[in-house]
Amino acid sequence: MQAARLYGAGDVRTGECSIPEIGDDEILLKISAAAICGTDLRMIANGYRGVDADHPLTLGHEISGVIAKAGKNVRGYAEGMRAALAPNMGCGICDHCVSGDTHLCESYTAFGINMDGGFAGYVRIPAAAVIQGNVMVLDDSVSLDAAALFEPMSCVFNGQEQARIRLNDDVLIIGAGPIGIMHALLAKAKGARRIFIRDISAPRMRQCTELVEGTVMVESEDLEEAVKSLNGGRLVDVCITACPSAAAQADALKVTGMNGRILFFGGLPAEKDGVVLTTNLIHYRQLSIHGSTRANVRHYREVATMVMAGHLELEKLVSRKYPLKDFADAVAYAKKAEGLKTIITPG
Numbered sequence: 495m496q497a498a499r500l501y502g503a504g505d506v507r508t509g510e511c512s513i514p515e516i517g518d519d520e521i522l523l524k525i526s527a528a529a530i531c532g533t534d535l536r537m538i539a540n541g542y543r544g545v546d547a548d549h550p551l552t553l554g555h556e557i558s559g560v561i562a563k564a565g566k567n568v569r570g571y572a573e574g575m576r577a578a579l580a581p582n583m584g585c586g587i588c589d590h591c592v593s594g595d596t597h598l599c600e601s602y603t604a605f606g607i608n609m610d611g612g613f614a615g616y617v618r619i620p621a622a623a624v625i626q627g628n629v630m631v632l633d634d635s636v637s638l639d640a641a642a643l644f645e646p647m648s649c650v651f652n653g654q655e656q657a658r659i660r661l662n663d664d665v666l667i668i669g670a671g672p673i674g675i676m677h678a679l680l681a682k683a684k685g686a687r688r689i690f691i692r693d694i695s696a697p698r699m700r701q702c703t704e705l706v707e708g709t710v711m712v713e714s715e716d717l718e719e720a721v722k723s724l725n726g727g728r729l730v731d732v733c734i735t736a737c738p739s740a741a742a743q744a745d746a747l748k749v750t751g752m753n754g755r756i757l758f759f760g761g762l763p764a765e766k767d768g769v770v771l772t773t774n775l776i777h778y779r780q781l782s783i784h785g786s787t788r789a790n791v792r793h794y795r796e797v798a799t800m801v802m803a804g805h806l807e808l809e810k811l812v813s814r815k816y817p818l819k820d821f822a823d824a825v826a827y828a829k830k831a832e833g834l835k836t837i838i839t840p841g
């Protein structure tokens with residue numbers, strides 16, 4: 495099979511490697527689609543700890559496929575089932591894992607991050623992932639392309655659960671990339687009243703309004719005044735930063751009204767996270783600020799259920815598809831950030 499493997503900073507190569515062998519408690523998944531994520535681009539640019547010429551890593555953590563083989567002790571899964579694969583698994587015995595938050599486990603592992611992932615013909619799913627429920631069987635209503643996007647959407651789901659988005663909230667999302675658009679889709683599905691989108695790129699904002707009906711662009715320079723004038727004089731109930739911008743985090747406090755909630759979803763570049771916030775706004779407006787990282791298997795399954803029930807149309811976020819042999823072109827395209835999600839297919 496072919497695989498796109500990382501050998502170090504700036505060194506990713508597509509080449510032939512053998513189809514993984516599986517044990518009696520494991521599953522072999524034939525990949526149908528794996529989407530490129532900002533994390534992949536960062537790993538390619540900077541390299542990753544533990545990855546070098548002697549220890550290459552197959553990238554790709556947003557994965558769907560068809561079960562090619564299930565080990566003889568595996569229950570509940572069989573050859574031919576269409577499936578999506580949640581990437582994060584935990585040790586299984588720490589307090590986080592026992593609470594279901596395997597993504598917060600101190601010794602968490604993930605496909606495409608510290609074990610071989612989905613930019614390949616096949617991926618081996620170890621016993622820990624099988625018994626932690628990382629394999630989500632799909633019904634026929636969902637495409638395998640959409641299923642590859644369950645992962646980023648599950649991170650968005652986790653974030654909105656932290657920020658407790660609810661019916662009739664007015665929500666501002668700063669950042670109109672794929673993650674910002676996923677936030678808009680989910681906020682709408684959760685019954686948000688008004689959804690505002692802000693980005694330094696007007697075409698990206700416009701794209702969001704086209705993909706998520708009813709979202710409103712916030713264009714003028716002064717964010718606070720612009721939000722008020724578009725929202726009947728009110729600030730928003732929830733502000734989500736879906737971009738690596740310190741200024742956006744500081745602005746989020748200014749545009750969020752009484753008892754509001756803020757979600758810092760996008761991380762900042764290393765050493766640029768010393769952000770000055772007007773903390774009196776937190777105090778006098780009774781604001782709460784939330785962070786979120788990754789997602790657990792429950793988040794992943796809730797997203798899958800929403801997609802299969804028709805509440806989230808993820809497929810429209812797929813901008814382009816490339817075969818694995820053109821992985822370098824796919825990465826170059828994804829880096830330009832013109833489109834939304836780029837999908838790699840093995841064939």
Ligand SMILES: [Zn+2]
Nearest residue numbers: 531533556646
């Ligand atoms: Zn991702």
Ligand SMILES: [Zn+2]
Nearest residue numbers: 585588591599
């Ligand atoms: Zn654990």
